[in-house]
């Protein structure tokens with residue numbers, strides 16, 4: 001078993017470069033199944049979710065060549081199987097994108113019901129509603145989902161809930177459908193635009209991604225032959241922004257899209273930080289104890305749920321009492337119990353948590369309960385006095401590339417140790 005051992009108390013200073021977006025990568029990889037050809041993907045984050053996805057794609061007939069650790073070519077001409085490996089697909093949430101892409105390509109698919117971070121109930125009714133509206137028959141039995149169709153025909157689909165996964169999945173299923181599909185009340189996250197841009201580069205006709213109405217004109221074939229570079233990770237950039245705030249640091253974040261970070265920049269300023277923007281670079285500086293602030297998580301362009309725990313660390317040491325309302329997931333405050341082991345005073349009740357800011361945190365052994373909770377605990381460990389040990393690193397490795405090296409390059413005293 002591995003753990004991170006952190007000796008806290010160092011303000012983070014220096015430059016860090018953001019990797020490609022995890023949540024775009026785990027949608028673009030299955031999207032390659034819609035292509036009858038070879039494509040090249042650059043700026044692919046080197047994380048365990050990506051490696052797992054590549055393993056699944058290889059098992060169903062894709063040929064993947066790693067050019068560098070962040071660049072692959074993928075040949076999807078000989079997809080030979082409609083049954084995705086059930087044991088692996090159960091391991092992570094984003095395997096649900098295989099339903100949309102394989103339904104689109106082969107009109108028939110079976111995957112294991114998706115697992116992933118434990119954030120409370122994670123229904124996929126809106127995905128299923130979309131597939132059925134396009135003409136598929138969908139069955140959920142014994143932990144598996146089977147979907148099949150004689151043909152898929154475009155139609156109008158109104159999403160009852162703004163869902164990232166359902167928006168992308170319906171987009172994947174409709175790219176090769178007959179006629180036009182309209183997704184109304186679509187999610188607008190940067191990775192939705194990125195998946196649409198990828199598919200359009202390969203020959204799809206998708207308009208309106210990034211707004212709440214997406215129109216997909218079905219095409220006969222996606223040919224590939226092109227190169228696509230994945231968008232920088234909005235959540236990784238935000239993680240370093242809150243790390244600067246929690247450690248009274250001065251961090252220059254390179255390779256980010258500052259427009260994607262507006263809701264986060266606004267909170268950083270409210271917390272008393274300064275933000276300097278220049279092209280694709282942001283410099284975050286914090287010279288005093290952070291101010292209290294209230295946060296409500298919302299779909300993009302609102303404050304992202306995936307940065308709620310990292311922001312929570314800053315509020316745990318802020319001057320005054322703050323509230324976070326989590327409106328996306330029903331169980332995303334598990335990290336607060338770990339922060340309390342480090343001296344934080346937080347009361348979580350249902351979808352709200354109240355942070356009575358303490359002057360400082362003290363190091364303690366803590367467990368990462370999910371991906372973003374893990375990132376938050378690393379930030380807490382760097383900000384705290386004394387030694388922190390972070391366990392359950394498999395959650396963190398799913399979504400952050402070289403996280404301890406990146407923090408070390410900013411001056412953090414952090415080591416990965418095998419027990």
Ligand code: EPZ
Nearest residue numbers: 023094121122123124125126127161163164165306328371
């Ligand atoms: C994506 O999950 C991300 N995962 C999550 O990232 C992120 O927290 C979430 O979007 C919200 O931004 C990936 O992209 C792989 P949703 P997803 O469908 O698509 C409800 C991370 O740390 N809902 O937008 O599964 C659902 O219960 C993570 O990187 C339905 O009711 O989220 C939730 O309350 C974890 N029915 C809300 O909608 C459905 O059919 C939003 O979920 C679908 C969703």
